[in-house]
Amino acid sequence: MGLTKAKLEIEKEVGMSIIEVLFNPSEYQLTDGASYSEKKIPGLDGPILQYISGDATELSLNLFLDTYVPPAASSLISFGTPKQSTDVSNITKQIADATSIDGSMHRPPKVTFRWGSLNFEGVVTKMNHTYTMFTESGMPVRAKVSLTFKSLISLKDTKRKSPFESPDRTKYRTLRQGMGLWDIANMEYGDPDMWKVIARENGILNPLEVRPGQVVKLPAL
Structure with a gap:
């Protein structure tokens, strides 16, 4: 089997523009992450982290392009x-x-980057191109291109296989050791500030006085 060349496929209104690189990259980097916000709860020493969403996967790599033909070969x-x-x-x-x-x-x-088992479809968010070789007339014939992509995420493709329980019906939860009303609110409603709703529903005046094993009612939203 011959050497498989990496290539870029750039979407056009009709069809694709395909760029095949002369030298495959020596490495590429994939980065995943998540976004959180901090919620300050009265009476706690520090804030609670609230999950917002996952970040798009990021791909970073360097490509080397060469269009030079030596005089002997020309x-x-x-x-x-x-x-x-x-x-x-x-x-x-x-x-x-x-x-x-x-x-x-x-x-x-x-833009899709294809090489081996990697088929990364996304958009180019950053490009840095450096020209490293020129002909006598000043025409650039070699370049190093640094690219950063972000993946395209489809809402349909990213639905969880086990979706969150719906908060639109009344439920009951038992507090465990070290768990506060804001923890329950964050897990059930996605917002730790909703602890006030739980406290009001259960007649709790001081959220710091709840105890492990206590059952609390979670009202429907």
Whole structure:
């Protein structure tokens, strides 16, 4: 089996523009994360972290582009056409254009990076291109391109296999050791500030005086 070349597929209004790199990247980095907000609860020493959402997966990599043809090779005939160096910025411009809105689609194009088992579909959020070799006339023929992508997340594809229980019906929960009303509120309603609703429903005047094993009623929203 021959060497598989990495390639970029840039979405067009009709079809794809495919860029095949001469040298495969030596590495790439995938980054995942999550966003949280801090909720300050009266009587606690520190805030409670509230999960907001997962972040889009980020892909970072370097590509090396080369359009240089040595003078000795430029005199050779390939299928009746002399080989000549070409301007590598014609390629980098195609990639740079993927960071801007496409007039026909009214949004930046989707870009897919394919190499081996990696098929990463997303948008280009950052591009840095450095030109490292030039002909005598100043035409760039080699470039290093640093790219950062963010994945495209479909709401349909990211639905949880086990969705949260619905908060629209009354439930009961037992407090465990170290658990407060704000913990229950965060788990059930997604907002620790909703502890006030639970306290009011259960006639609790001081949320710091709840005890392990105590059963609390969670009202429907």
